[in-house]
Amino acid sequence: MSEATKDEGRTGDGTRAVRAGLPEPVKHEPTLPGPVFAAHFHLPGEVTGPYSYGRDDNPTWTLLERAIGELEAPGREDVETLVFASGMAAISSVLFSQLRAGDAVVLPSDGYQVLPLVRAQLEAYGIEVRTAPTGGDAQLELLDGARLLWIESPSNPGLDVCDIRRLADAAHARGALVAVDNTLATPLGQRPLELGADFSVASGTKQLTGHGDVLLGYVAGRDAEAMAAVRRWRKIVGAISGPMEAWLAHRSIATLQLRVDRQNATALAVAEALRQRPEVSGLRYPGLPDDPSHPVAARQMRRYGCVVSFTLPTRARAERFLAALRLVEDATSFGGVRSTAERRRRWGGDDVPEGFIRMSVGAEDPEDLVADVLRALGESAE
Numbered sequence: 001m002s003e004a005t006k007d008e009g010r011t012g013d014g015t016r017a018v019r020a021g022l023p024e025p026v027k028h029e030p031t032l033p034g035p036v037f038a039a040h041f042h043l044p045g046e047v048t049g050p051y052s053y054g055r056d057d058n059p060t061w062t063l064l065e066r067a068i069g070e071l072e073a074p075g076r077e078d079v080e081t082l083v084f085a086s087g088m089a090a091i092s093s094v095l096f097s098q099l100r101a102g103d104a105v106v107l108p109s110d111g112y113q114v115l116p117l118v119r120a121q122l123e124a125y126g127i128e129v130r131t132a133p134t135g136g137d138a139q140l141e142l143l144d145g146a147r148l149l150w151i152e153s154p155s156n157p158g159l160d161v162c163d164i165r166r167l168a169d170a171a172h173a174r175g176a177l178v179a180v181d182n183t184l185a186t187p188l189g190q191r192p193l194e195l196g197a198d199f200s201v202a203s204g205t206k207q208l209t210g211h212g213d214v215l216l217g218y219v220a221g222r223d224a225e226a227m228a229a230v231r232r233w234r235k236i237v238g239a240i241s242g243p244m245e246a247w248l249a250h251r252s253i254a255t256l257q258l259r260v261d262r263q264n265a266t267a268l269a270v271a272e273a274l275r276q277r278p279e280v281s282g283l284r285y286p287g288l289p290d291d292p293s294h295p296v297a298a299r300q301m302r303r304y305g306c307v308v309s310f311t312l313p314t315r316a317r318a319e320r321f322l323a324a325l326r327l328v329e330d331a332t333s334f335g336g337v338r339s340t341a342e343r344r345r346r347w348g349g350d351d352v353p354e355g356f357i358r359m360s361v362g363a364e365d366p367e368d369l370v371a372d373v374l375r376a377l378g379e380s381a382e
Contacts, residue, residue, distance in 0.1 A: 013188050014257040016074060021067025021250060035060045035247035056235060060243040064250040065218070068208075071187035071253070072200050072220040079193060080227045081220040082234060083246060087183060087203020088114060089239035090217030094179050094199050095148070097233035098226060101126030103147035108134045110160060111152040111181070113349030135160035135292070137167055143174050151197070152181040154293065156334075157309050157344050157358040159184075159284040161293035164300055168196030177226065183207075184334070188260050189303040198223055199230075207306060207335030209252040210259050214245050259337060259363060263306035266369060267361040271308045273370045277377055282311040282356070306361045307334050312380075315354035318343045320380035322357070327364055327372040334360030339369060 022031060039054040051057050061083050069081040084090040095118065099105055105122065107115055109131035119129045130146070132138035134155040139162070143149060149171040153162045168178045179199035180192035186207050192200040202208065204216035221227040234240065241249075264287070271285035286297035287304030297304060312318040322330045328339040332347075339362035344350045361369065 012257075016070060017188075017256045018254045020070045020253055021063045021065075023063065032247075032250060033059070033063070035243035037243055055238055055240055058240075058243055058246070060246045060250075061241060064241075064246045064253075067250055067253055068187070068204075068218050069220055071256075072182075072191060073193050073222070076193070076222070078224075079220055079222050080224070080231075081218055082227070082231055083204070083241045083249075084217040084219070084234060085239045085241050086215045087201075087205055087217040089234075089237075090201050090203070090219050091118070091181070093230050093233045093237070093239065094201055094219055095122065095150070096125075097229040098148055098177060099125075099127050100147075102128075104128040104130060104145055105148045105150060106130045106132070106139050106142045106146050106176075107150045108132070108139065108152045108155060110134055110155050110158050110351065111150075112156050113344075113347055116349060133160065134158070134162050137162050139167060140170055143171050143176060146171070146174065146176045148177045148179065150179050150181070151192075153190075154184050154286055154297070154305060154307075156184055157307070157350055157352065157356070159286060159291075159293065159305075159307065159309050161286055161297045161301075163296050164190070164192060164195040164197065172196070177223075184305050184307060185301060185303070186256070186260060186305075186335075188257060189264075189305055190301045193220065193222055195300055198226060204249055205335075206333060207260065207263070208256065209249045210256070210335055210337055211248075211252060212331075212333065212336040212338065214248050214252070216241055216245055216249050260303055260306070262363050263335075263337075263361050264303045266364070266366040267306050267308050268304070269366045269370055270359070270361055270373060273374060274308065274310055277374075279313060279317070279377065279381070280310050281313075282309070282353070284309045308359045308361060310357055310359075311353050312355040312357060315343065315345070317380055317382070318355040318357055321376050324376035324379040325372060326376075327369055328359070328376075334358070336360065337363040339364060 036059045041051045065081040073079040130142040178197045180197040183202040200220045331340040341359040
């Protein structure tokens, strides 16, 4: 590991984000080299050195992986990070590289809506799938005999939080590996590896890159053998990021702390405004002091995320509300600098009410965004 990757002198999240993964300075060279487009590399003689074929490694990936590793596990030289074509590619790489027929895996029952599809594929391969909700550390009851525990905290879209360290300790005591989906929190919100997880997995499509223009995923892990299996899976499946996407992601990480702090503060302001409205029920945001998840979140999270969820009385009211918004786009995904919101039941995969709204707070002025939300609530009333 080069001196540029060490954590010396980088105590603040902003300093770390803007410097993460940069190579050693070379006169007349750019501080962040441009994307390397290469399917193959000059390779005379024996196969040695870091780059041989474009499906295996790429210099642009290397810098991005180094940057993400510095955020997920600052100061740690025993953590490896691998980037993927998407968040689902990263998730699949852990599940399918670590599990075999006859194994058991514990998944959240209230996690990302594609997990039911993953469950069906796991079961088709002869893997037992057990599920329990995120809240109340309910997955604890299902750990006996499991090979892998998959945690999603905060959960998407319900925003429940579990005690990652408690679950990781219990899983390890039973011989299970632990993976945490860190998408919603980002490495600036929590560091699962420091809380005992073996893998921190995320969709870089969301707030990590933050502009809604890149599909990306990553896995960071502290067990060399387990990560070797993840790397082998990436090679076999070919679920690799393009160099342009990797470069855009690295470029975007420089503003991560600025975006996260602005979006988190505005999300709290939106949540506080929403809880004053009688038509709003089921409001969730871990940063609210009276949120059911706040006590646990306050112990393990440094920032609470940019997503707020709540329910309006009916599907029609929710749709009128979304149509009335002027500063918030009706779109899926979350974490971007432009606010988005959607009625999650339209996808059919989440066990939520018809009027359930997942709102991703962007980087607009807080006063403007709160005013737009409150105006749209008023206009959408029958």
